[in-house]
Structure formats: C-alpha cells, structure tokens
Amino acid sequence: MRDPLFRMALVLGLLSAVGPFAIDMYLPAMPQVAQDLGTTEAGAALTLTSYFIAFGIAQMFYGPMADSIGRKRPLILGVVVFIVATILAAMAPTIGWLIVARAVQGLGAATLMVVPRAVIRDMATGPAAARMMALIMIVISISPMLAPLTGSLVMAWGDWRDIFMVLAVAAIISLCLIFFALPETLAPGNRRKVQLSAMSSGARRLLSDRRFMGLTMIGGFGMASFFVFLSSASFVYTRQYGLSPTGFSIAFAINAVGFFSASQFAARLAEKFGMERVISLAITGFAGMTLLLTMIVWLGVDDLPVVIAGLFLANACLGLVIPTAMVMSLDPHPDIAGLASSLGGTIQMLTGGAMIALTGPFMQNSSATMVPAIATCALLAWLAAALSLPRLRLGTA
Template identity: 80%
Template sequence: MRDPLFRMALVLGLLSAVGPFAIDMYLPAMPQVAADLDTTEAGAALTLTSYFIAFGIAQMIYGPMADAIGRKKPMVLGVAIFLVATVAAALAPTIGWLILARAVQGFGAATLMVVPRAVIRDVATGPAAARMMAAIMIVISISPMLAPLTGSLVMAWGSWREIFGVLGAAALLSLFLILVVLPETSEPRNRQPVRIGQMMAGARRLLTDKRFMGLTMIGGFGMASFFVFLSTASFVYKHQYGLSPTGFSIAFAINAIGFFSASQFAGRLAEQFGMERVISLAITGFAGLTLMLTALVWSGADALPLVVAGLLAANACLGLVIPTTMVMALDPHPDIAGLASSLGGTIQMLTGGLMIAVTGPFMDNTSATMVAGITLCALLAWCAAAASLPRLRLGRMV
C-alpha cells in the first residue's frame, strides 16, 4: 500500500474507532449503571440496544448526504451530535434519559461508520481496498483491547459518568482530524443531489441485487454474533465467573484479539486465493467452531478458559469475513457508494439489534445461553453465504 493510502487508512481508523470505543469502554460499567440508576440488567442493556438501532437507522441519512455534499461535512455534523449526546449521557439522572442519550450518541457516531467506507471506495478498489480496510482494522483493534480496560480504570477513580468525559475528548480529537488532517475525496463533479426518487431507485437496485444482499447478510449475521456477545458478556463474566470490571476487560480483550489479528490477513489472502474462497472457508470455520463450543459448554465443559479460547478461535474466522464482505458488496456500485455503504450498514445494525431481541428472552447470565445465541447467528451467516456464494453452494471451497 502506498504511504498516502496507509496514512489515510490510519486517520480513517482513528475516526472509525470512536463508535466502537463508545460501546466497548462502557461495557464494564453496565452492572454499576444498573445499580446507580435503580434499574434491571435488562434495562441497562437497553442503553446498548438503543445505540445500535439509532446507529443503524442514521446510516441511511449520512450515506446519501456524503454522495451529495462530500465526505467531510457529514462527518463534522455527526461528530458534533455525538459530542452533545455524550455530555447529556454523563449528566443522565434516570435510565430513560441515558437510553435516549445513547440513542442520540449512536445517531451521531453512525457517520464515522458510513463515510470512511465511502472514502475507501473513492481511493481504492478490490484487494487494495481490502488492504486499506485491514489497516483501518489495526486501529479499530485498539478499541476492544483497550477500551474496556480504559473504562475499568476510569471507574477505579470515578464512576461510569466519567467514562463519557473520555468519550467527549475522543469526539473533540475526531473533529480536529476531520477538519485539519483528512482530505476531501469526493470530486464535486461526482456528487449527486439528494433526491428521494433517486434514493428509492438506488435502494431498489441494491435490495434486488442478490449479490449485494447476500454479502450484506453474511456480514450482518456475523456482526450480530458479536452484538449478542456485547449485550450479555459483562453479566455472564460477572455472575457466572465472578470477574471484576478489570477481569472482564481482560477476558473481553482476549476474545477480540482473534478477530482483529485475522483481519490483517484479509487483503493478502484475498489476493492469493480470491475473496469468495476466503469468505467461504472463513464462514464455514466460524460456524463449525461456534457449534463445537456450544456442544462443549452444554455438555458441562463451561470453564472460563475454554469459553474464551473458543470465542478467540471463532472470532479469528469472523475477522476474515467482515472486511472482505464489505469490500465485495461495494465494489460493483461506485456511483452510489455512499448509499450502498449506508444501506448495508443499516441492514447489518438492524440485524444485530433484531438478534439481540430474539435471543434476549432466553439469556440467563450463563455461558451456555450466550454461546448458543452466538452460534445461532453464525449458522444464519453460513446459510446466507451458502445462498449467495456459488463456491460455497457448490462445495468448491478449495
């Protein structure tokens, strides 16, 4: 990758990490939030659900906006909204207030998921874009490995409210990077005014594109597995295994290492073996490993090291799937890259929220139900791949 592209990837990675950081840094605090605001664990989990839903819906706004007025202005607007909501969350007197503030926060953070994807599409395609996406994952990987630890350290001298102070500082840094460091990559001649009819036509084109929808749902169910983990892990690790916020943070970081380590090989493997083969093999490995882990845990082998190791291995496979499906879904649609990115992101986030809602009633703060929920998502991702990838459907993965 040329140095300018690598530098741009690092900047985009820092910006893209803000949204995940706002989730991961907050996870160790969820039990304290439930106690402090006099609510149930399910009520505390709604602060994540509201974030995900707003995050998903907002992507349909920022994508077309990025196609119409360029890449930088939508990012400035979204980060400003995120900053205001972060202050509101820090001052929340009730769980209802916090749920609403987190929803607005997710609405703002969505811009940093949609627009960087469109920026990548502006400057690179194919394996080069996959390498850029992998470089972004290097920076994003800081979030699941350091954000929970940062959150637990903040709680050691303060409370969950101070966590939002750190997120506010991250928002200010993001504004600086967007305004001063990041170049505008959308040429004025390529911009398209926001027209509802045009958007509907573009959406119909994407929604009826079996390849686009198949790849989007593979990534959607893959991400849903991680959302199920996010919504349950802090309570499972606390109640079943007795971990402190710091202990949870360490276990969570280990679970995430596999995903982000493997993602760095996505571009290289795609060049050598082809994107479709990489996805086919990786999604099969993901489904197989989660099935094996579920069988072991339900048979009584539910020790913490086994659960952490099993999720580490499964997430390594998932790390090859997510960046590759993102690139493959956008490649055929350069003229509506912003809309394609936002629609794909919306579908994936809503899929994640739906899977949390579907699995939530069955969760009982044990690893057995947690890994079962993750496995359900993995199997649905494999089914989406089998339906949309000829190589997997015909059994020609090697």
C-alpha cells in the first residue's frame, strides 16, 4: 500500500466497479422485473439496452469536461446523477419508468468509465499505465463474480427494488471516495477550455488515426462479445441447462475468473515482449478459442462444462487484450487524453450495443446461437487488429 500508483489504482478500481455492478447485480432479477411490471422478457431487456446506449453516448461529454475543469468535478456530477436515477429506478411503477431511470443511471455511470482512464494517463504511461489498468481490471472483473451473487442474495430477503437501493448506498460510498481519497491529477495549467472547434479538431484527429481506431475497435468488439454473452447467458443457462438464479450467478462468475486472472499478467508480459506482440498473440488466441468452441458446440458437444471451459479460456485471452488496447490507444494522445478516452469509450459501447441488436434476431436461447455470436465479435476484433497492428498484418505475432 506504500506505492501511490497502487493506492490510486485501487481507488479508481472501486469507483469503476459501480457501473458494472449496476449491470451484473441486476441480471438475476430480470425475470422478476418482467413479472412484477407486467412486461415481456424483451421489455425487461430494454432496461439493459437503455443503460448501455446512454452510457456510451454520455462518455463523449465527460471526457472534454474532464479536460476542461479537472477530473474530480465530472466524477462528482456523474455519481450524483447515478444516485438520483438509482433511487428513481427502485420506485419505478411501470416498465417505461424503469427504462428511463436506467438510461439516466447510465448517463451518470459513464463518468466512472471515462475519467479514471484519463487519471491513469495523467499519472503514468506505457507498462506502468498498463499495470495500473490491470489493477483496476481486478476490481472491475470481480464484479461479474460478486454482483450476480449479491443480487441473488438481496432477492432472497427482498425483491428487485432492493437491489437498486443497495446500488444507491454503494454510489454514496463512491462519492465519499471521490471527495476524500482521490486527488485532482490535472493541473490547472494543463486544462483545456471546452470549445466545439477544438473538440471537432481533436475528434477528426482521432478518427483519422488508423492506430487509435484500430485499437478502439479491438476493444469494442472484445467488449461486444461480453455484451452479447450478457444479454443471452441468463436465458441460455436457465432454460437450456436448467440452472437456478444462484446457479446462473455462479456459472456467470466463472467466466470472469479467466479474464481478471490473465489481465494481471498484461503489464509484465508487455514489459518482456512488447505491448503490440502481447495484444497480437492474445487477440489471435481469443478468436481461435471462440471459433473452436463454436465448432465443438455445433458438433453436438454442448454440455454446460464444455461451454464454461471454452469461454473461460477465451476470456483469459481477452483479459490480456482489453487493458493493453486501452493503454496503447491513449499513449500517443496525452494532450487530449480525456477526449480520446470518451470517444473511444463511446465507440466501444455503441459497437457493443450494435452487436447485441444485430445478433439478437438469431438468438434462440441456446449455446448453439450464443457461442457463434461471441465468436463473430472475436473474429471482428481480430480483423481490426490485423488492419491496425503491423506485427499481426505481417504475420509476426
């Protein structure tokens, strides 16, 4: 705990975990939400979709704001919005109310995705930044293990509304962390006024940067694979394999173990082999593993242990990809780190949402449709890497 970068990474990780908890803790409650509010499963799923869309769009605003007024105030604003929206969600009398409340919740939670990345860029670059990002990924990745189980526990003595009240308490704790444990990392002399012309110029610079866009899309399609899993796993695990909400939570959690375990080696491997080589090998492993699992499932070997094991190995590769791609995309743009973080985050979230929409009509609540959809995202991530990373294009991964 004497290492200031470690302490900062821990604080940022705790803050960043609030958004994932707002997603994953809610998953076991979706059938109860549909029944309680008199809607269909598709209607209940819209509460997830609205959160993702708002979360993605809002990142475009927090990044420039963080570059203009510092890192702390955008965090405070976003968390306050999140708290209010979470309380409104707990009070929702209709599905429409809940969909809107979830969207506003996403607007607030977006700050906890954008600003921590910019704080990391303020404090470190290269392997040191990758190490900080990996530490944050520990906390974020633990949330898919703990959040559904926590949601199931809350539902054991309450209902889905109590889940939102627990989230509100967690957000209040986060607000205290921002006030008392997080220093301002952007000096006044390095702040940039919010100017549409400057934002437009910065956005054009980033969008025309082949490497930035390639790395962003690698992360975007990688995250999309998880979003596809997120939107379908509860139905596949409970309907095809007959798991209870608690059983689903445990199976869901196992998939996160491979991701966060591997992410802790990202910085060490980057120092030894180079960041580009690590991401090239990892994205190839991710695509290869998901394609292999697709073939196995289509051959009729679709038992639950096989699916869980295959996704575990694939997510281990993805755990090396995501933090490395994030750091590599921001490193060349220290003067517009906030804008780069928000634009990259927005593109990635919208990519994830688009993949859910594109694969949704083909889903049949079975592993035979879920696994190929995940593999499609993985293959697209590999193609983005092939187009943007010289090492992979030249076949020297």
